[in-house]
Amino acid sequence: MAEDRLYHLAHHDPLTGLANRELFSRLLQQAVVDARRKQKQLAVFFIDLDHFKQINDSMGHHVGDQVLDQVSQRLVAAIRQSDIIARLGGDEFAVLLRDFESPDDMVPLAEKMFKALEKSLQVDNSKFYVGASIGISIYPQDGVTSDVLLRNADAAMYRAKGNDRNTHAFYTDELTRKALQHVQLESELRRALKNAEFELHYQPKYDCRSRQIVGSEALIRWNHPQKGLLMPGAFIAEAEKSDLIIEIGEWVMREACRQNVQWRQQGLNPGKVSVNLSGRQISKYSLVDTVKEVLDATRCQPQWLELEVVERFVMSSPEQALKVFEQIHALGVQFALDDSGIEHSSLVYLKKLPLKILKIDSSFIRDVPEDKNDMAIIQAILAMAKSLGLTTVAEGVEKPEQLAFLLEQGTDLFQGFLLSRPLPAKTFEALLKA
Numbered sequence: 432m433a434e435d436r437l438y439h440l441a442h443h444d445p446l447t448g449l450a451n452r453e454l455f456s457r458l459l460q461q462a463v464v465d466a467r468r469k470q471k472q473l474a475v476f477f478i479d480l481d482h483f484k485q486i487n488d489s490m491g492h493h494v495g496d497q498v499l500d501q502v503s504q505r506l507v508a509a510i511r512q513s514d515i516i517a518r519l520g521g522d523e524f525a526v527l528l529r530d531f532e533s534p535d536d537m538v539p540l541a542e543k544m545f546k547a548l549e550k551s552l553q554v555d556n557s558k559f560y561v562g563a564s565i566g567i568s569i570y571p572q573d574g575v576t577s578d579v580l581l582r583n584a585d586a587a588m589y590r591a592k593g594n595d596r597n598t599h600a601f602y603t604d605e606l607t608r609k610a611l612q613h614v615q616l617e618s619e620l621r622r623a624l625k626n627a628e629f630e631l632h633y634q635p636k637y638d639c640r641s642r643q644i645v646g647s648e649a650l651i652r653w654n655h656p657q658k659g660l661l662m663p664g665a666f667i668a669e670a671e672k673s674d675l676i677i678e679i680g681e682w683v684m685r686e687a688c689r690q691n692v693q694w695r696q697q698g699l700n701p702g703k704v705s706v707n708l709s710g711r712q713i714s715k716y717s718l719v720d721t722v723k724e725v726l727d728a729t730r731c732q733p734q735w736l737e738l739e740v741v742e743r744f745v746m747s748s749p750e751q752a753l754k755v756f757e758q759i760h761a762l763g764v765q766f767a768l769d770d771s772g773i774e775h776s777s778l779v780y781l782k783k784l785p786l787k788i789l790k791i792d793s794s795f796i797r798d799v800p801e802d803k804n805d806m807a808i809i810q811a812i813l814a815m816a817k818s819l820g821l822t823t824v825a826e827g828v829e830k831p832e833q834l835a836f837l838l839e840q841g842t843d844l845f846q847g848f849l850l851s852r853p854l855p856a857k858t859f860e861a862l863l864k865a
């Protein structure tokens with residue numbers, strides 16, 4: 432009995448009772464040998480829970496463990512008796528599937544797993560909703576060894592996460608190339624932080640009526656040693672796939688506050704500086720401590736800093752965002768809602784958030800005054816902002832007729848190439864002096 436117990440402990444996950452990574456790898460190796468001999472297909476599902484880390488961070492690991500146990504039970508109930516499921520570690524699971532005719536047969540099985548996770552999970556008196564991203568690799572076209580099949584299913588899972596999560600994706604050779612690029616870029620970004628290769632450019636914000644500078648938005652740039660100056664689109668999306676974005680976001684906030692204070696010490700009036708927040712920053716309660724520490728270290732007054740957040744980041748975890756925003760707002764820091772009107776949102780939550788500024792996305796401004804639909808949308812956004820007592824900022828203003836329309840409709844502030852592109856710190860300082 433003791434030997435049986437030791438064998439079970441060595442090959443099974445102690446929390447869920449499922450097979451562990453070692454046992455799953457062994458069973459997958461055997462299945463590959465059998466499939467090769469019988470000239471059959473087999474499939475590997477790599478399952479990663481969506482937003483599970485937020486549960487651990489906000490509620491503690493004891494609650495997270497109970498959620499994982501319930502999730503494992505639902506996944507077991509969703510698979511067939513001939514399938515083998517394992518917990519690989521953390522919130523990652525794997526399933527070995529055999530006895531199917533076509534890879535297309537995997538789609539309804541994946542959908543069955545999504546359906547199993549639809550209903551809320553009850554832990555103590557709290558309810559949790561957990562989605563999943565599933566990557567699928569097929570033997571033999573996606574790999575002929577167990578290691579390659581599992582690795583490629585993992586790569587496909589990341590593709591599923593990139594497709595708005597709670598979905599599945601099949602492996603392709605292109606994913607291998609992208610995975611290698613991701614690893615290389617992440618390594619280069621860590622080096623960039625260490626070697627101070629980042630810098631901030633500042634896009635002025637103007638009062639619509641006086642056309643005077645009232646603030647700026649801090650935008651990161653990367654002085655890459657080989658590729659030159661890189662815009663955020665070349666690296667921020669990759670950084671947001673890991674906690675690296677938290678380190679970069681903190682650097683941006685610290686540098687923007689430091690520079691703002693320096694300008695004020697020179698007798699200049701740069702107004703508020705806006706810093707963009709990522710979803711990962713918002714999902715961590717340490718953001719409150721980070722803001723406090725940055726303000727204290729740089730001697731920046733809370734009213735000199737403004738934090739911009741995109742709607743989809745708020746809506747991904749509205750209750751947690753509300754709690755974090757209220758704590759930071761209590762410090763005296765204001766929030767601006769970016770990309771307003773282009774993302775899925777809930778007015779029920781938006782009205783609760785301590786917002787002071789509403790930004791109108793440049794996609795609505797671009798075709799003004801030619802596109803009457805865009806003009807109608809802008810009017811609706813402005814009317815809502817006015818009724819909620821919010822300051823409005825129009826992005827991407829490039830033509831005098833766009834500014835004329837925005838001014839006529841009562842827009843408060845604007846930014847865009849009409850008066851200034853984002854500028855290096857020294858150039859923005861000269862503009863302030865002028």
